[in-house]
Amino acid sequence: MSLRKSAVSILCFLMLPFALAAANYISLGMFIPVANAQSLPTGCAAGGSFETSASGFDQAKLDMTSVSVNTNGGLILDTGAGSLDINNIIVPFEQVVSTVFLLEGAGYRSDIGWFVRQEAEDKLGYTISGTLPFQDLVSAGVTINYLFRTVEDDTDSGCCNGGNGILDTFYDENDNYLGNDVGLTETALQSWGFTPNSGSIPGFVNNGEVDPRDMRKFMANFAAGVEIVYFLHADGDIPSRTYYSKDGWSPDNWNPGNSDKDDAIIYFNLAIASPEQGGPAADINTGVIPTTVTQGFIPTAARDRLGNPDNKTGYPAKGLFDVQMSGLISKRVIKDEKFNHFLVAAPPADPFKWIIGAEDLLGGGDADFNDMLIMIERKTGGVARLKSSEAIGPAAPAYITSVTIKVQDKMPCNGDTQIDYYLSIDDGANWVEVTDWISIATPNEGGASVTGWTYGFPEETFRKSTINFSEMGLTGNKLIWKAELISENDACVPEISFIDLNYNAALNREFSRSSPTILGNILYSASFETPDYNWVEKDLRGHLRSERLYDPLNPTGGLAIVENWDAGAVLTASTPSTRQVITPNITLNMVSGEILGTGDGTVVTFTGTFSSAPIVHSTISITDGLEVFIDKHTTELEGSLTGTGTIDRFTGEFSVTFNSPPGNGVDVVVDYVSYITSSVMDTFNSGAVDKDDLALDNSMITDTSGTRYVYDFNNDGNFSEADATWLKNWVVGYSDGASVKKDWLLSSIDHSSPAIVGAPGLTSWYFGTDVTDDVRDSFDMYRCQQRNRKTIALVGSRMGMLNAFYAGEYRPYxxxxxxxxxxxxxxxxxxxxxxxxxxxxxxxxxxxxxxxxxxxxxxxxxxxxxINRGYYDWTSGSPNYGIGSELWSAIPADQLAKLKNNKMKGEDRAFVDASPAVAHVQFKDNSWHAIVISAEGNGGDHIFALDITDPNTPTFLWEFADPDLFRSRSSPSVAVIGQIVSETGVKWVAFFVSGINTEAGEYPSIYMLDVETGKKLERIYLDTEPSGIGGTPSGQPAVLDSDGNGYADKLYIGTDKGYMYKVNLPDDPSSSGGVISVCTLYNAGQPIYASPSAVVKNTVNTAGEIDYRTVVFFGTGDSPSQEDSVSDQYYFYAIEDKDEIGACSPGSMLWNYALPAGQRIFASAFATAGQVYFGTSASDTDDPCAPPTPAASAAGQPTGVIFALNAETGAVLYQEAVGNITSTPVVDDEQLYIKTTDGSLFGFGGNTFQNKTKQGGLSEAKVKSWREISQ
Incomplete structure (x- = not known):
């Protein structure tokens, strides 16, 4: 898709700053006149929706586990006794599950274990419906997992009460004797297959003393939907006395020896917490459930240990397990018919712990069902999912780009209930959790707005969110939803009232949400391409194009567009194994069993700092032996039993809140991996990067097919270094991890605008009045040394890389x-x-x-x-524009551990989805360096810097991270400022804004980092407005030097709370320090999502003094990532700041311009030479295929508009409907360029290029745009 001149020439009534009467028009796509504007953007397909009917959910369209449709048509979680089904022990969500031995009360020596029903039926080749011979499972190769073999614990107090809860003898899975409980130590337990509470998995309480809590066995990490079947070999009698927790699978019929009832249907109840008395198992009646109960279920000793202790036992008030049992357990059997030998009960206030009892006698025997007692620990709940047959989506060849979800639900009991929602556009192959709710109201959509929402606060809410799947690199056309419902109390029932979905869709087309960059006569533009239906690999593709704008030998001949190269095509033509993919050398520190705190039975929240940092992604595991927290997300810790937590990977600061308090004396421990970086860059696809660097381990998952290694990428049934090699090969471009090349090698480029760096020229600071000759001399020396350096194009991609391509030999002079x-x-x-x-x-x-x-x-x-504006050096009779070949691609250190998620399409993938910034800066030793700095956007909360002084061999400089930087796409402003308090010397500083603010009580902020070391010099909080709390800054700050001394002295930044702030910076290089001050420049009253543009317009008065005047331009709108129409009417503003240096007072409005109805501003303006240029979008988000807002359609303007306004008066000089604009307009060489979301590029200006430039001068207007176009 080349940039080419349109045959259309539009007569322009705009008095352009270039003194031209006409404008040329260029486009990557078709020009759409205003009168004929279409509502569906070019390259897009019609969207669709799913809505819950007025009568509620249709059960026939849903797959449900432990979820029902109530009489109101809502979805509710099944709770209470009805949810305890021993016949269906289904794991509703992926999680770690463990089993604790509680008691053997019959004096037998039995075995107990488990297997997966789906695997068993698959290998047996039939659906099990009757007696199941255990040997058939063995012969079929079903994975049999023994928990406890030859169990013996009945020697202390005779029949029925069991022993002390600690096994008397220990055997391995093959029934080999290991030892006994005499002088038992936890060290011995570990050697016998019991896993200590080390952080990675729930294990025994490793406190140096063996007690019943140490009888915990880790089962597996189960995939969602797995059904667990327990089995019991009663007294080792496998052929005839193997019982299963499934109805009808055991070999015998109901005919207990102590029953005098001959009726066919029999009911009996057991009092769960009452001590068993022996004798008849329970009251047994026919036809009706008995009301008088004299028999208990759980023997006294086990009851005391669990959490209902007798005051004389010496156990803590809540026992050893904090499990308080109550109520009745009922069972229905039919005489002389099959029955289930297992019963289940759960504490009403903690349904995550099931007490499972088994009857070990044929026919039911004494029918007490407590001959073997175990406790299974897992997160229970329910799942509802739209059936695949009901999936919605566009017809081929279209793909879904984004989905908006609306829900209304109830979560009662103050946080004891929880509902999580997930979306998939590929029929459930990959799920994305909905976490960012942009619109929340109570009790319904028309109710009061809610801020700071958490589960259950308030109880009933309406919520809306938009998931941009293109932004995540996911494709598909089969949309389904899934909801997970959880309750921690049987009396609390979560309910979903409705779920509505709307999606947008695209055809095969290139789209773009980043600005173009111009250097000389070359324009660089990045985009991503949605799949063609005939592609084998349905992944988004990345493009970076170099296009010649005009013939350098004929600069007055107008546009003469020629595509030089597409880096994506050039890379795809190369051999993946020869790519120069590099990453910082890291040294790992494996930490295991670090104690973070000790429980007292009451405290649930633990905070602190790990002993080592920064921390590798996906290596954290915190546990008290019961609940396990993992770092599934960049900044969040997720507990296996609904606990919550946060992590700052860079510092190691953490906070975890357990679902229930860790027991008295129980250590909270953590396993993790930290790392140290060096300046050396390793070759990624080599032995220098191994499985540990990639955070690959021998984790296993048990799914419906059995147990397998999670990271067995080469499918050889094992986990080894070979799997790391496979992943590295896949990352660099081999689809099979070995030798088959991918169809396209450059991953999609979304929000990253290319940065171009070549031979250094002279920039504005060089002419500053306070810049010394020594500094100028040293920079001139650097310019001399770097005069023949290569020009490289840098851009971030969605394979976790900052890609560098050869872009020719640009010379500024x-x-x-x-x-x-x-x-x-x-x-x-x-x-x-x-x-x-x-x-x-x-x-x-x-x-x-x-x-x-x-x-x-x-x-x-x-x-x-x-060559007024530089040129590209000539070789072989033509300019050297480069060939687009990859020089290198750098993977930041923190992204290494996420690469596996790119392959597995999991959450938190490796992305560099932000615009890099390049600069030539001076270090403390006075040496000059070319550097590139970039955030990661959706890829993480890190900022990283490389030294690219040698364009062929970059070195790693530093990284910085903060959870508040997550999802920051900020391209850093790099400026030189005066001394900072407590620092010495002039500092080159990078400014970054905080990312999406998830903390309602925190102010937005700006980070100020030393570009040489990455040290945080300041974090500037924008805290002058109480109602600005919780705001998100609008992209990149406009940083400028308003007095022309060569050092930045102020910056401007807006937030989505509607405030435009000013920050004063110290700029006196001779001072021993300076004060940073913040003030509110203007309150627009509407969200600001675009970076401001600031123009210095100082004058000198008759007294020879400077009259300071800066005009700040910005527009309002709503979130580009969410459907959240705040208003149908937005504005563009020009605000004057007449403060002297260091003063901080509100500005005044010079003028404002009311945008057409339904139009909003997502991108910053560009102001130059008396004009200000900006673009609008008629859609509610920056999704290229988002439809126009109803207000825009009603106004007859269903597409975005480019505007040119007089910078002093706000008078409209020109406007043209061109398509939705979400990237900043670029003015270069007296030409205006804009890019729309559908990838079209438009140019306005005259036929003359290489126009003269002006440099220096106090009264000269100096534009500080939202980013540096190039260096």
């Missing part, structure tokens, strides 16, 4: 090498300066010229090409 020695030294600096655009190379119009390759102006040039 011609250097006549014959006029100086070619050696850069202090003695030759003046000769070097004289050789830069020497007088002999100026034409009669006073334009500098380039004589041509191998020529000098004094000897007669071959080209004498005008």
């Amino acid at each position: 011609y250097i006549d090498e014959s006029l100086f020695s070619g050696v850069c030294s202090a003695g030759s600096l003046e000769s070097f300066r004289n050789a830069v655009n020497p007088p002999t190379c100026f034409n009669t119009n006073n334009d500098p010229t380039y004589p041509g390759p191998g020529k000098t102006c004094s000897s007669g040039g071959a080209l004498n090409m005008i």
Whole structure:
């Protein structure tokens, strides 16, 4: 898709700053006149929806586990006794499950274990419905998992009460004797297959003393939907006395020896917490459930240990397990028919712990069902899911790009209930959890707005969110939803009233949400391409194009568009194994069993700091032996039993809140991996990067097919270094992890605008009044040394890489090498300066010229090409624009551990989804360096910097992270400022804004980092407005030097709370310190999502003093990532700031402009030479296929508009409907360029290029755009 000149020439009534009467028009796509504007953007397909009917959910359209449709048509979780089904022990969500031995009360020596029903039926080849011979399972190769073998614990107090809850003897899975309980130690337990509470999995309480809590066995990490079947070999009698927890599978019929009832249908009850008395098992009646109960279920000793202790037992008030049992357990059997030998009960206030009892006698025997007692620990709940047959989506060849979900639900009991929602656009192959609710109201959509929402607060809410699947690199056209309902109390029932979905869809097309970049006569533009239906690999593809705008030999001939290269195509034509993919060398520190605190039976929240940081993603595991917290997400810790937590990976600060308090004396421990970086860059696809660097381990998961290694990428049934090699090969471009090349090698490029760095030129700070000659001399020396450096294009992609491509040999000026020695030294600096655009190379119009390759102006040039704005050096008779080949691609250290998620399409994938910034800066030792700095956007909360002074061999500089930077797409403003308090010397500083604010009580902020070390110099909180709490800053701050001394002295930034802030920065390089101050410049009263543009317009009064004046331009709108129409009417503002340096007071409105109805501003403006340019979007989000808002359609303007306004008066000079604009307009060489979301690029201006530039001068208007176009 090349940039090409349109045949249309639009007469422009705009008085452009370039003194032209007409404008040319160029486009990547078709121009759509206003009168014929279509409602569906180019390249998009019609969307669709799913709505819950007025009568409620249709059960026939749903797959449900432990969920029902109530009489109101809502979905409710099944709770209470009805949810305790021993016949269906189904794991509703992926989780770790463990079993605790409680008691053997019959004096037998039995075995108890488990297997997966689905695996058993698959290997047996039939659905099990009758007696199941255990040997058939063994012969079929079903995975049999023994928990406890030859169980013996009945020697202390005779029949029925069992022993002390600690096994008397221990055997391995093969029934080999290991030892007994005499002098038993936890060290021995560990050697016998019991796992200590080390952090990775729930295990025994590793406190140096063996007690009943140490009888916990880790079962597995189960996938959602797995059904567990327990089995009991009673007294080792496998052939005839193997019983199952499934109805009808055991070999015998109901005919208990102590029953005098001959009726067919029999009911009996057991009092759960009452001690068993022996004798008849329970009251048994026929036809009706008995009301008088004299028999208990749980023997006294086990009851005391669980949590109903007799005061004389010596156990803590809540026992050893904090499990308080109550109520009755009922069972219905039919005489002489099959029955289930297992019973289940659960504490009403903690349904996550099931007490399972088994009867070990044939026919039911004494029918007490407590001959073997165990406790299964898992997160219980229910799942409802839209059936695959009901999936919605566009017809082929379209794909879903984004989905908006609306829900209304109830979560009663103050946080004891929880409902989580998930969406999938590929029929359940990959699920995305809905976590960012942008619109919340109570009790319904028309109710009061809610801020700071958490589960159950308030109880009933309406919520709305938008998931941008294109932004996540996911494709598909079969949309389904899933809801997980959880309750921690049987009396609390969560309910879903409705779920509505709307989706947008796209065809095969290139789309873009990033700005183009221009250097010389070359425009660089990035995009992502949605799949063609015929592609084998249905992944988004990345493109980075270099396009010549005009012929450098004919700069007055207008546009002459030629595509030079597409880096995506060039990379795809290469051999993946030869790619130079690099990553910082890291040294890992494996930490195991670090104690974070000790429980007292009451405290649930633990905070602190890990002993080592930063921390590798997906390596954290915190546990008290029962609940396990993992770092599934970048900044969040997720508990296996609904506990919550947070983590700052960079510092190791953490907070975890357990579902229930860790027991008295129980340690809370953590396993994790930390790392240290070095400046050395390793080759990624080599032995220097191993499985530990990639955070691959021998984790296993048990699904319906059995147990397998999670990271067995090469499918050989094992886990080894070979799996790391497979993943590395896949990352660099082999689809099979070995030798088959992917169809396309460059991952999608979304929000990342390319940054171009070449030979350094002179920038505005060089002419600053306080910049010393020594500083200028040192920079000139650097310019001399770097005069022939390669030009590289840098852009972030969705394979966790910052990609660098060869972009030619740009020169900001011609250097006549014959006029100086070619050696850069202090003695030759003046000769070097004289050789830069020497007088002999100026034409009669006073334009500098380039004589041509191998020529000098004094000897007669071959080209004498005008180079007011630089040029690309010539080789072989043409300019060297590069070939788009990959020089290198760098994977930040924190992204290594996430690469596995890219392959598995899990959450928290490796992305560099932010715009890099490049700059030539001076370090503390006075040396100059070319650096690139980038955030990661959706890829994480890190910022990283590379030294690219040698464009072929970058080195790692530093990384910085903060949870509040997560999802920050900020391209950093790099500026030089005065001294900071407590620091010495001038500092080059990178400014980053905080990301999406998830803390309702925290102010938005700006980070100020030392570009050499990454040290945080300041975090500037925008705290001047109480109602600004919880705000999210609008992209990148506009940083400027308003007094022309060469050092930045102020910045401006807006937030989604509607405030435009000003920050004053110290700018006196001779001062011993400075004060940073913050004030509110203006309250727009509407969200600001676009970065401001600031123009300095100082004048000198008659007294010879400076009258300071800065005009700040910005627009309002709503969130580009969510459907959240705050208003149908938004505005564009010009605000004056007339404060002197260091003063901080509100600004005044110069003018505002009311946008057409339904239009909003997602991108910053560009102001220059008396004009201000900005674009609008008629859609509610930046999804390229989002439909126009109803207000925009009603106004007859269903697409975005480019505006040009007089910067002083706000008068509209020009407007044109071109399509939705979500990236900043670019003005370069007296031409205006804008890019719309459908990938179209438009240009406005005259036919003349290489126009003269102006440099310096106090009264000159200086534009500080939202980003540096190039260096």
